[in-house]
Amino acid sequence: MLFLKLIVLTTGGTIEKTYDESDGSLENRETILEKEVCKRLRLPTTQLEIHSIMKKDSLYMTDEDRHHILQEVRGYLPLHAPIVIIHGTDTMAKTAEYLQAQLGPLSVPVILTGAMRPVSMQDSDAFQNVTESFMAARLAPPGVYISFHNQLFPAGRVQKNKDTLTFEWKK
Amino acid sequence: MLFLKLIVLTTGGTIEKTYDESDGSLENRETILEKEVCKRLRLPTTQLEIHSIMKKDSLYMTDEDRHHILQEVRGYLPLHAPIVIIHGTDTMAKTAEYLQAQLGPLSVPVILTGAMRPVSMQDSDAFQNVTESFMAARLAPPGVYISFHNQLFPAGRVQKNKDTLTFEWKK
Amino acid sequence: MLFLKLIVLTTGGTIEKTYDESDGSLENRETILEKEVCKRLRLPTTQLEIHSIMKKDSLYMTDEDRHHILQEVRGYLPLHAPIVIIHGTDTMAKTAEYLQAQLGPLSVPVILTGAMRPVSMQDSDAFQNVTESFMAARLAPPGVYISFHNQLFPAGRVQKNKDTLTFEWKK
């Protein structure tokens, strides 16, 4: 049987915020992607490798944080497996542009995704977005992309729209 | 804003079986794709057009039924929009081959999908498979395919495996 | 801390039917009450003791089966803990009457419940009915009852209504 390796790097973001019943806060505490999303997917031929490399709301990501993500991506590129990065939506477009500028030529797609509503909530778009990004990882040509709400955007051509609560082509 | 039309043709199959509380039967009675799957997806730029063209377990599909599906697909091709066909898994590979043989050159992808477990049940793979097929409809080149469990197979190269409960490359 | 023991005897019924992805059948195969219902309940002071004593659609329950249930109930009565019996709906009223006639004086409530839709399906009433029966087990006086859809009926005064898909007072 043929297996396709897929690297997933989680950095936090709304998608991974969890609720604390003692104080009622909703924050990035631990990675829950594997437990809450991946184990509900049927991936009979996918070798999933999940690494939690950061636990941050992307509003508070620094240049140093982005450099750290870049280093992690660089470390996994020699495996020639597609890479999905779970990321907060607020600065996802910025990180995508940065990665594209720094990474140079690629042999695989590097796809960023996240969610408008935490995966721990009813009606979250997390399951949809992650599922789509995993399919895009199978089908997209090498490059850096944002996958969101049934669309795949090349880095540099995409922005978050805070009114429509989704991503759109940059004007 | 740019909208992408997506045609969805439902034919029944396990994915759309519903439970009758009076007699305890699980059968194809009505199309539930829209209510149970599509309305839970966020598709801000997708113009979804859903048509229920058949309500059959694919085990009982006849040559005539396949011809009917072919005619429906032909009718929608002039819209130049990708087409997703919801179909039972037992003869999905056969219908895909038939469509490929009959349709000739295409300008859009025609993607068949379904599920091993009805969408009306917990742990169904319906939501995953439909989500993936909608993303594949955005990304795949023109052709006839089966999309299933994070894989996209060209028609004629794919078969159902009743032991592993998924689709696989045909030997 | 004060703990209240609660005995749960599962006999099968619609509530515990599971789906086989190979052949598409929906049948009583194993007890799933603990995994699918009880582990989702918060019962900080309840000592739950679950025993699977039968795996039957209640349509096919024989007099011998009912005698077996009676013997099991009798075996647990000396613990002075309320007993909940998970049972198919079709002959639940009959089993309740039989138990009441045979058991004689009681020191705890014995409560039968089940569901119109398997717990493995979306929109099942299983979680509601089990939750209600566990609360009734805390509050009801000694006796044999059917708990269903926010009602508690004494054995002998209750019947299934196949049109309204619930239980009702017997005329």
Place this chain on the structure above:
Amino acid sequence: MLFLKLIVLTTGGTIEKTYDESDGSLENRETILEKEVCKRLRLPTTQLEIHSIMKKDSLYMTDEDRHHILQEVRGYLPLHAPIVIIHGTDTMAKTAEYLQAQLGPLSVPVILTGAMRPVSMQDSDAFQNVTESFMAARLAPPGVYISFHNQLFPAGRVQKNKDTLTFEWKK
């Protein structure tokens, strides 16, 4: 057919907090009990009457707020229907004691409940607690109670435990 009226008064609390996708806040904005809980319950013989009388985190409830709740309860008592009050957990015990002291003799149970986790989140205890409170409303004698996690406590005998994240008997 016999119908039982049940009055539900919602005051807000964790149970009804909703998520704002623009700013990521989790707050009491609107009553969601009917849509998210009650419509998923099967209540064939219950005449449910839901009134949203406040939208507050109970940490911020004032004496005036409690007086307002009291006035609302008094207004519905002449209907001789059980009353369930949806309330934040932090001061639920205080409101229960206040109502008991002020209300005097009762002909129906008045039952307070809520949740440790918002109903809008996965693994919320809201559905369980509301289901239990509706069953308790059927079975409990007249009086003021807190219903929570499969227990029914008389007002004045109960306190929240912030470590075990539930309610317990007051020492």
